[in-house]
Amino acid sequence: MNLDHAQLDMPAATVTRAMEYLVPANPLYDMLCTHLHLLARTAAAAPLLLDHLECATVRLARVLVASAADDEARHRESLECSLLARLRLYIESNLTDPR
Secondary structure, three states, rough: OOOOOHHOOOOOHHHHHHHHHOOOOOOOHHHHHHHHHHHHHHHHHHHHHHHHHHHHHHHHHHHHHHOOOOOHHHHHHHHHHHHHHHHHHHHHHHOOOOO
16 A cells, blocks of 8 residues: 555655554554455455445545654544544454354
C-alpha cells in the first residue's frame, strides 16, 4: 500500500514519526493487514468494488498512522471516522467463526 501524507490528510511530520513506531504489536497493524489481504481477494473476485473500498482503506491506514505517531487528537478523530469500516471488517472476518 502506498499512501502519502496528503491522501491521509495528515502532516508529513506525523506520518514520518509514525513510520518509526509501526510495529506488528499494534492491534491496528493486524487489522489493516487483514483488511489489505481481504482487499486483494476482493480485487481478484470483484474489481469493480475496489472504488467503494478506497475510503475505508484510507481511514484504517489513517487510524494506524495516528496511533503509531501518538497523535492523540488525530487518533481520536480517526477512530471516530473509521468506526463503521472497523465494524464491517470485524463482522466480515468473524462471519464464519463457529463460536
